[in-house]
Amino acid sequence: MVLLGLVVLVVAGAVWLALFSGYLAVKKVDVDGVALVTTDDVRDAAAIPPGSPLVTLRQSDVEQRVTQAIPEVKSITLSRRWSGDVVIHVTERVAVFKVADGGLFDWVADDGTVFHVSPDAPPVLLADVATDDSNLLADVATVVLALPPDLTKQVKSLSAASRDAITLQLDSNRQVVWGSADQSILKAEVLQVLLKQPGHVYDVSAPTSPAVR
Secondary structure: OOOHHHHHHHHHHHHHHHHHHOOOOOEEEEEEEEOOOOOHHHHHHHHHOOOEEEEHHOHHHHHHHHHHOOOOEEEEEEEEEOOOEEEEEEEEEEOOOOEEEEOOOEOOOOOOEEEEOOOOOOOEEEEEEEOOOHHHHHHHHHHHHHOHHHHOOEEEEEEEOOOOOOEEOOOOOEEEEEEOOOOOOHHHHHHHHHHOOOEEEEEOOOOOOOOEE
């Protein structure tokens, strides 16, 4: 009974220390990994109250608040220190392609999310596509990601009138009829071979029956 009482006292003391004493409480919140947003933006969205117990701080809850409030943030991880410092490590989204919108540029991620708008153009392909169709944006991202670097260098722009009408404009006044985003990796492989032939229009919309004209 004495041993059981000691165990209860130790557990109760640990719970009091962790939850109520303030000794293991949040004292400061730092942020790193940001470029497109500010540390204050992330700190405000995280909404971690000073003095809250470190042990009750759930990364999934914080991540949900931050990613919902800030589209530039793809994910976060938390580091807790017994000193009471919490560090939010931010992973920002990366632009796969951009869309010109007046004097601004919409930055589009690999899942088709428009996550940032800026007068600064990211160093990625320019696409002429409606930004109100998330499925179309995701398809364009699939195509862009399927292009190997040596082929990407030849692409001047991309247009997508619909999900089945994606077209690439290459240098030397050449055009690629891509069609849909289906079989994009195969289409890229076929296109690399096809471009060795003279022509102005390269059709890989049906990659097993490509055409040059």
